[in-house]
Amino acid sequence: MSEQQTLYHEHLPAVEAGVSDPSSSRTVRVFRQCSGFSFLGRGKQDIFRAELPLCECDGPLSESVHDHLWQEITTTAEEVEVNILEEKHWGRHYFVWDSYYDIRFHLQVCTPRVVSLLEKREYMHDSAVHPGLSVIGRNFIWQDSIPLEIGLAGLFKDSPSSEWFQVLAKEVEADLRRQNAYWIDDHLPFEGFDQFVIMEKGLKILFQPYEIDTGPYFNFIEVVVSWDLLGPYLKPGAATTIWYQQLQKR
Structure with a gap:
């Protein structure tokens, strides 16, 4: 060289x-x-x-x-x-x-x-x-x-009509409309959510920048759905369900 x-x-x-x-x-x-x-x-x-x-x-x-x-x-x-x-x-x-x-x-x-x-x-x-x-x-x-x-489905008990997802999707749509998400109608009806995190106050659904709303590039969108709504659908005996039950006792 x-x-x-x-x-x-x-x-x-x-x-x-x-x-x-x-x-x-x-x-x-x-x-x-x-x-x-x-x-x-x-x-x-x-x-x-x-x-x-x-x-x-x-x-x-x-x-x-x-x-x-x-x-x-x-x-x-x-x-x-x-x-x-x-x-x-x-x-x-x-x-x-x-x-x-x-x-x-x-x-x-x-x-x-x-x-x-x-x-x-x-x-x-x-x-x-x-x-x-x-x-x-x-x-x-x-x-x-x-x-x-x-994954998301692993948190909830199985049901033919996926009741948990209907509740989740309804709340996510309502919150996104409150946020005036620009492209929300292009994603309806929701068929699934790719990204989420577990929080004490609820399940946080994540949308990438430009996925559901306009920029700038760092503008990712979050929607938090309360465990009060999702708790009844959690999978019995699962680790997240036991954690949620302990959370309620605080």
């Missing part, structure tokens, strides 16, 4: 415990990585950063969830890093902007039986006009001594 053509492929994992937000007392684990290349004094740099709060609640579920999500973070970091000499495509990156990929998890519920997090992924791809944002609900339960990531 000549002196004029140099590759930098630098890992800065900075795996550390720290508080990124001074107003919050929650400790987070941080991963940082910088990769890219330079050629004749030009090039690009990609920054990858992730934050995962320490799930400090009793029981093995929180530890399992933390290890699982941290493995996801490190795997994603490997996938997005730039190694121009190996991939043989430095030319197409020569005049593009630097880019970044940022993953942050926000803890919603942390108990021995239920752990729920909101995952936000913000990114700026090469030559993109503006950043992008995706929101993902990550919901885990401790079932039969096994940690499981659960």
